[in-house]
Amino acid sequence: MKNLIKILILLVSSQVLASGEGAHLEKAETNIRSKESLRNGAKNYMNYCSGCHSLQYQRYKRMAEDLGLSKEEVEQNLIFTGAKYTDHMTMNMSSEDSEVWFGKAPPDLSVIARARGNDWLFSYLKGFYKDPSRPSGWNNTVFKNASMPNVFWKQQGIQEAHFDEHKLDSGVVTHTFDKFSKLTDGTMSDEEFDHTVRDIVNFLDYTSEPAKLIRLAYAPWVLLFMVLLVLMTFLLKKEFFKDIH
Numbered sequence: 367m368k369n370l371i372k373i374l375i376l377l378v379s380s381q382v383l384a385s386g387e388g389a390h391l392e393k394a395e396t397n398i399r400s401k402e403s404l405r406n407g408a409k410n411y412m413n414y415c416s417g418c419h420s421l422q423y424q425r426y427k428r429m430a431e432d433l434g435l436s437k438e439e440v441e442q443n444l445i446f447t448g449a450k451y452t453d454h455m456t457m458n459m460s461s462e463d464s465e466v467w468f469g470k471a472p473p474d475l476s477v478i479a480r481a482r483g484n485d486w487l488f489s490y491l492k493g494f495y496k497d498p499s500r501p502s503g504w505n506n507t508v509f510k511n512a513s514m515p516n517v518f519w520k521q522q523g524i525q526e527a528h529f530d531e532h533k534l535d536s537g538v539v540t541h542t543f544d545k546f547s548k549l550t551d552g553t554m555s556d557e558e559f560d561h562t563v564r565d566i567v568n569f570l571d572y573t574s575e576p577a578k579l580i581r582l583a584y585a586p587w588v589l590l591f592m593v594l595l596v597l598m599t600f601l602l603k604k605e606f607f608k609d610i611h
């Protein structure tokens with residue numbers, strides 16, 4: 367029994383650590399039904415992220431069909447790598463090269479929204495702050511010591527993070543995130559920046575389960591069918607039983 371409790375405590379604490387040392391996550395408030403948001407997310411994803419990250423389970427063609435984009439729009443605005451319309455959304459950089467450049471290969475993001483959750487992604491992309499002690503010059507409040515550079519420093523503006531210090535009874539000192547303050551203004555307002563990041567997270571939510579859009583579109587029809595089926599069964603029962611007394 368004691369061992370069981372110990373294992374439970376270990377499990378819970380490792381989960382807390384894995385989720386960013388209990389960092390406060392901001393609500394992403396994405397809307398997967400908004401095609402406009404998904405299209406904007408796809409555009410921004412291709413511009414800001416696809417140079418380093420792949421979406422190896424997603425094809426350009428599938429994305430175009432799901433988001434209501436034409437073949438020409440995709441080829442002209444969203445494919446930067448010389449890939450074909452029917453190809454998977456991989457990238458040109460090899461993982462060996464990127465490991466040398468960043469110390470860690472940028473992971474494939476196909477199912478990242480399922481692994482991390484939308485709120486985590488939203489907070490992560492907004493959580494980069496200046497930290498001269500890191501090789502890249504950046505750190506992150508939800509993913510400590512992440513080796514990804516801050517791709518949005520111009521748009522968001524450079525921010526500094528402030529932490530509260532707590533001294534535990536055991537003498538260990540811990541830091542919890544308090545707030546950000548801006549060192550420079552970004553080219554986007556806070557609302558515009560939230561909007562940009564929210565749409566990218568929405569797009570990543572879609573790529574993690576492209577069938578979700580179809581499922582949501584069919585759902586009302588399936589429910590209507592069930593209601594009609596129950597009604598017909600009921601009428602049929604009445605018809606069958608009407609001569610039985």
Ligand code: HEC
Pocket residue numbers: 411414415416417418419468470471472473475478482487490491511512513514515517566
């Ligand atoms: C310059 C290259 C580069 C660009 C551009 C870039 N990333 Fe990254 N990204 C990385 C690297 C390297 C890591 C690995 C970080 C680590 O594990 O320390 C990473 C990690 C991540 C992770 C964490 C994955 C995990 O381990 O859970 C997410 C999420 C992510 N990137 C999303 C994005 C998004 C969204 C964009 C576009 C807005 C983007 N990245 C742009 C290099 C990049």
